[in-house]
Amino acid sequence: MKTLNLTVNGKGTSAAVEPRTHLADFLREDCLLTGTHLGCEHGVCGACTVLKDGRPVRSCLTYAVSCEGASVQSIEGLDDDPLMVRLRDSFSAEHALQCGYCTPGMLVTARDIVQRFAGQSLSDARLRQELSGNLCRCTGYTGIVKAIQRVLRQPEELPIASAPASTLTALQMDHYTRLPLEEGAMAGPAAAASSSDGDGRRIEAAFELDHPSEAVWRALRDDIQGTVACMPGLELRSVSETGEVDGVFHVGMGPISARIAGEGRVVFDDAACSGRVEGAGKDGGSGSRARGSVTFTVQDAGHGRSSMGIVMAFELTGALAQFSRGSLVQDIVRLLIEQFRVNLDARLRGEEAPSGKALNPLSLLWLSLRSRFRSWFGKG
């Protein structure tokens, strides 16, 4: 718990809050101001929009503790605000609401629009752009747009206080320009192609290894734990004689860290030098689920080299899927496969077994430096 001091609707308030409590929950549960509505809780619908220091913010993406010393106004605090009175009347006159769920957020946004554009003529198209962060699922926007235009077009009725300005100061940052400019060291993309496959995603990649195919196959086949350790973030807890596996996949991408625990099966086809791992699991924290398979094939590429083909097919559901626009996942898988290649290559050369940590920016940087070195030395 943290002690929080702020002004809510003009009244000084002090409360003990958990840091994870967002402003909307604080207003609704602690201050019993239930006019602030919650729709999506990730910034998209606008129902929770309130004023912080006079500017509209998403109260679902504003933690209450971050409002220390701030002045917060919810829809209740704008009851007697002259501009809000006009907007409310105008919303009634133009039938700009039905169920009212979106209305508190809509009014707070409308008030900000009128303040910012007072005295200007705003086209309906531009007004709709300004309103695009507030979703109304039942009234439709025609009435809402008309209601706001009605107020905008009568600025003479009452002087409209302008939106509060924020301030930025000139800083002393000369020393920054003297810092060294570091060149990027980018890893080239692995040859990966993806396609959507029913509900899931399918990614194919191929790379060459500077080791004969039998050696690669033996290494993969005879030491599953060692192979798995080459895949960043993958950890096997048990492997049975019949190929049943039980493991965890740590996914780290930016701030996201999911821990998908599950079970699967490994099958090898020695004649074709190919293998397949299938499995399904769940991230307990976010309730996301993943299922999928990885098929890999090793082939002789001549001159003591081999080529490895990997096909990954997977399907994600739950919160993780929301952040996994197809092309994003693909870029992450591309990096995973590239790191797998580097690790496998190291292992085949008898170097120290890589750590099974989740993919992270540090190892990525190392990885990109490696590929940079490779290209300098003519091997990439």
Added chain:
Amino acid sequence: MKPCAFDYEHIDELSRACAELQGGNARLVAGAQSLGPMLNLRLARPAALLDISRLPELRGFAESDDGLLVGAAVTHAEIEDGLLPDVTRGVLPRVARGIAYRAVRNRGTIGGSLAHADPAADWVSCLSALGGEVVLVGVDGGRRMRVRDFVVGAFHTALRAGELVAAVRVPRLAPGSRFGYFKACRKTGELAHAIGAVFVDSEGGTERVVMGATGGRPVVLEGEGAMAGTGWEEALETSAPGLDELDRRLHLETLRRACELSETL
């Protein structure tokens, strides 16, 4: 769903932020407009948040002959409102206005956007085209990187442990240079499906086009004739090989529109 419990601290000194970032599972938070959704969905579960949104050293700017340093905690709305000296002849305010919605822009920051490295983020593509840089500061000093090098892949940057984005360096654009920007999205204000950006400064000998939101780091083409379009397909094929036919065409068309709509500044 509500976030997992975390500790929270206001940071008022840059050096402290770097020191505290080094150990443990603490994460910086600026506007919380990208981190917030991930926390609320429990996809991110840091032990502590270090709030740098009011850090004075990140809340301002410094203008020089060749450009502008923008503190990392300057918000999109402040840029939209023209609170910075206009070294880009209107480019920054214009791009800022197209980011999300006003309530999000009031809190989301330019530094947070770059550090988050969502391939679809507007600043990533825009600043890659303009030749912008980030200033990275850590416990052992600092370094600069071009934005296009800094973003390594989806949600991945070249930031090291204990390092943060302190400022963003934007070059001063010469009169007569050309800029075009086109963002393809289904709904106003959402993250783009494709971004095209073009910047030409004939006198300075710069011609650069960017295909953004490909899912990975931005695809940048540079040099005379970059705008002509001959190398685009090949660049996309090499740098973003996984795109399907539809996405590939969307990216090419989006960049074509950015060129077509480009204007002399």
